[in-house]
Amino acid sequence: MNCRSIVKELSNYLDESLDITLKDSIEQHLTNCEDCRIVVDTTKKTIQIYCNSEPAPLPEDTRSRLHEALVKHLRRVRA
Amino acid sequence: MSTSKANPLEARPIPSQVVRDDEPVLVAAAKGGEISAFETLVSRYERKIFRLAQNITQNREDAEDVMQESFLKAYEHLSGFQGNSRFYTWLVRITVNQALMKLRRRRPNVVSLDEELDTGEELVPREVEDWGPSPEDRYKQNQLGEILSSAIGDLDPSFRIVFQLRDIEELSTEETAEALGLSVPAVKSRLLRARLKLRQKLDKYFRRSEIS
Numbered sequence: 001m002n003c004r005s006i007v008k009e010l011s012n013y014l015d016e017s018l019d020i021t022l023k024d025s026i027e028q029h030l031t032n033c034e035d036c037r038i039v040v041d042t043t044k045k046t047i048q049i050y051c052n053s054e055p056a057p058l059p060e061d062t063r064s065r066l067h068e069a070l071v072k073h074l075r076r077v078r079a
Numbered sequence: 080m081s082t083s084k085a086n087p088l089e090a091r092p093i094p095s096q097v098v099r100d101d102e103p104v105l106v107a108a109a110k111g112g113e114i115s116a117f118e119t120l121v122s123r124y125e126r127k128i129f130r131l132a133q134n135i136t137q138n139r140e141d142a143e144d145v146m147q148e149s150f151l152k153a154y155e156h157l158s159g160f161q162g163n164s165r166f167y168t169w170l171v172r173i174t175v176n177q178a179l180m181k182l183r184r185r186r187p188n189v190v191s192l193d194e195e196l197d198t199g200e201e202l203v204p205r206e207v208e209d210w211g212p213s214p215e216d217r218y219k220q221n222q223l224g225e226i227l228s229s230a231i232g233d234l235d236p237s238f239r240i241v242f243q244l245r246d247i248e249e250l251s252t253e254e255t256a257e258a259l260g261l262s263v264p265a266v267k268s269r270l271l272r273a274r275l276k277l278r279q280k281l282d283k284y285f286r287r288s289e290i291s
Contacts, residue, residue, distance in 0.1 A: 007202050015252075039125040040283070042210050046278045049215050049247045053227055055130040062143050065123060069106075069147045072132040073154065074114055074215070 001031045006036045014044055104168060106166045106279050110157055117157075121150055127248075130176050130241070135178035139155070139186075145181055149174040164254070171248050172258045214285035224277055230280035234273060235258055241266055242273035 006029055011025050012018045058066075066077045103203070108116035128149060152173050153160075160169055215223055224247035232240055246257040256266045 004203055006274070007204075008271075010188075011267060011274060014274075030192065036151075038207045038209050043274050043278045045210060045214070045285075046274060048226060049281070050231070050242075050247050050277070051249070053224070054125040056224055057128055058126050060195050062129070062208075065143065066121070066150065068149055068226065070118070070121065070150060070154070073151050076117055077154075 001025045003029075003033060003036050006030070006033075007039065010040060010043060013040065015048065091128075102166055106157075106160065106162070109154075117154060120166065124170060125150075128139065128170065131171065131174050131243060132178050132247065134228075134231060135175065135236070135240055136182055136185075141178075141181050141185070141277065145174060145177045148177045152177070160251075168248075168250060168254060171244065171250065175258050176262040178242075202272070203276065204279060208282070208286040208288060211281075211287040218284070226228075226281070226284055230277055233280060234276055236271035237286070238269050238276065241269040242277065245270050 006013075006026060009018065009022065009026060013023065015078060018026070093095070093207070102120075105120050107115045109120065125146065129142055129146045132138060132145035136142050136145060149170065155171050156173075160163065160166065218226065234242070240259065241255060241261075244250045244258060245252065250258065252263055252266050252270075255261075255270075256263045261269075
């Protein structure tokens with residue numbers, strides 16, 4: 001297992017979709033390679049930051065137009 | 080790469096709490112004609128759907144159109160929703176279709192998700208540096224939002240949309256492939272590149288040496 005292989009398998013490792021042998025080989029490499037460990041750690045952090053980021057509040061005018069469009073549509077459907 | 084000892088990572092990313100327990104109840108009520116139940120679903124997901132539409136179209140006006148069209152389409156086809164997936168996943172699929180149609184109408188020669196991209200790039204990152212704990216806490220909420228939005232906006236659309244669906248909307252690889260009409264290997268390949276590119280883009284804000 002070398003650094004290039006680690007990067008190739010990085011997504012599968014973070015998604016826990018590797019078989020146990022490959023996972024063990026990666027973790028063995030990570031124990032000894034600080035750079036790969038940082039890449040794994042910071043990539044995981046990147047995903048976490050995006051995954052946990054709250055969407056900005058909807059601008060009030062955008063929200064009003066959405067709800068007006070819905071009401072209009074629902075009235076038409078019911079008529 | 081250099082060598083030293085430490086524990087390998089083991090946990091996967093923390094999932095967001097996008098689905099609440101009452102979602103099936105609300106969907107059933109909306110299907111039964113209870114408009115307020117559908118309005119609750121709209122209020123619950125409007126921000127996420129708008130962000131999704133904006134991240135795909137990269138245009139606020141288009142994103143607003145896409146959001147409206149998606150909710151109206153969802154309401155129209157609600158009776159056909161069988162509950163085989165989460166309502167939110169179904170809504171995301173509708174939004175992606177609407178957004179891609181909009182994007183292709185605007186820029187027909189730019190967006191092609193089904194081509195295999197040969198970036199010719201070296202995937203192994205260079206000049207690696209640790210970020211330290213909770214790097215995102217170094218920024219105010221609105222600053223962080225701008226950093227994240229700008230970084231993802233710089234990605235090629237075919238990377239950006241895959242990352243958005245897999246890592247922000249938390250669709251499975253298979254659901255993402257189905258929503259985008261891509262093969263599973265193509266989704267995996269784009270996801271890896273998107274994650275590495277975003278890591279690289281965020282690196283300049285989050286690396287430990289940036290702490291003042």
